[in-house]
Amino acid sequence: MSPDQSKFLNALGLIAIDTVLVLAFVDQLWFRELPCPLCILSRAGFIAAGFGIALNLLFGPRPGHYGMTLLGASIGAVVSIRQILLHIVPDTGSYGSPILGLHLYTWALMFFGLMVVGTGIMLFFERQFAPTQVQAPEKLPLLSVIGLVTFFALAAGNVVSTLSICGFGLCPHDPTGYLIFNDNLSVTSLGHPS
Amino acid sequence: MMSLPFLLFACGLAAGWTQRRGAAMGFWAAGVVVMLVLFKMQATDALNISL
Numbered sequence: 001m002s003p004d005q006s007k008f009l010n011a012l013g014l015i016a017i018d019t020v021l022v023l024a025f026v027d028q029l030w031f032r033e034l035p036c037p038l039c040i041l042s043r044a045g046f047i048a049a050g051f052g053i054a055l056n057l058l059f060g061p062r063p064g065h066y067g068m069t070l071l072g073a074s075i076g077a078v079v080s081i082r083q084i085l086l087h088i089v090p091d092t093g094s095y096g097s098p099i100l101g102l103h104l105y106t107w108a109l110m111f112f113g114l115m116v117v118g119t120g121i122m123l124f125f126e127r128q129f130a131p132t133q134v135q136a137p138e139k140l141p142l143l144s145v146i147g148l149v150t151f152f153a154l155a156a157g158n159v160v161s162t163l164s165i166c167g168f169g170l171c172p173h174d175p176t177g178y179l180i181f182n183d184n185l186s187v188t189s190l191g192h193p194s
Numbered sequence: 195m196m197s198l199p200f201l202l203f204a205c206g207l208a209a210g211w212t213q214r215r216g217a218a219m220g221f222w223a224a225g226v227v228v229m230l231v232l233f234k235m236q237a238t239d240a241l242n243i244s245l
């Protein structure tokens with residue numbers, strides 16, 4: 001596999017991660033299901049994993065970048081497993097509505113697993129690691145630019161979203177609204193009793 | 195506080211876009227450490243399962 005072919009596959013992978021994060025926002029904004037703290041950490045896991053792919057696009061494929069993806073996906077998987085185990089006993093409830101029969105944290109674990117497997121397969125193709133000229137971002141193929149810009153926008157969007165839901169402290173275990181839009185923010189950030 | 199990992203990752207992506215690979219990886223590593231600390235702070239209850 002040539003470096004260019006590898007970059008094409010990496011661009012597709014990054015767009016797949018973008019799609020997952022966009023769907024999480026759709027669930028939050030359209031269906032009004034606020035993410036719990038572990039859900040937010042799962043999102044961070046997707047971004048930590050996608051970061052390595054983004055660096056592959058910006059600097060060319062390197063084993064270290066794939067390592068970042070593996071670590072990010074592994075941490076995300078641990079978060080998802082924790083959340084699944086919280087609800088694995090029958091009649092202990094769940095968080096959010098199921099989609100196609102599975103809850104989002106179960107889907108997340110499957111995606112993290114797919115990322116680990118996909119990254120492992122990519123590492124077999126060693127010709128992609130041949131030294132290449134680093135391209136300026138504006139000279140990257142359109143698919144890569146779309147993936148990268150969307151990925152950055154989603155990372156920044158999650159900063160705003162998480163600040164809105166949680167304020168400057170830890171998130172409530174079962175969020176019921178956007179703290180930043182009501183008086184509770186002062187309680188959360190300053191710790192004053194109400 | 196829980197937005198910090200996203201902020202660090204976004205800063206890392208901006209550093210990568212401006213061709214600063216070392217800084218990008220540094221921001222990523224900091225984001226991962228913060229993620230792990232936040233996970234440790236969130237995962238406090240014992241799981242109701244027998245392993």
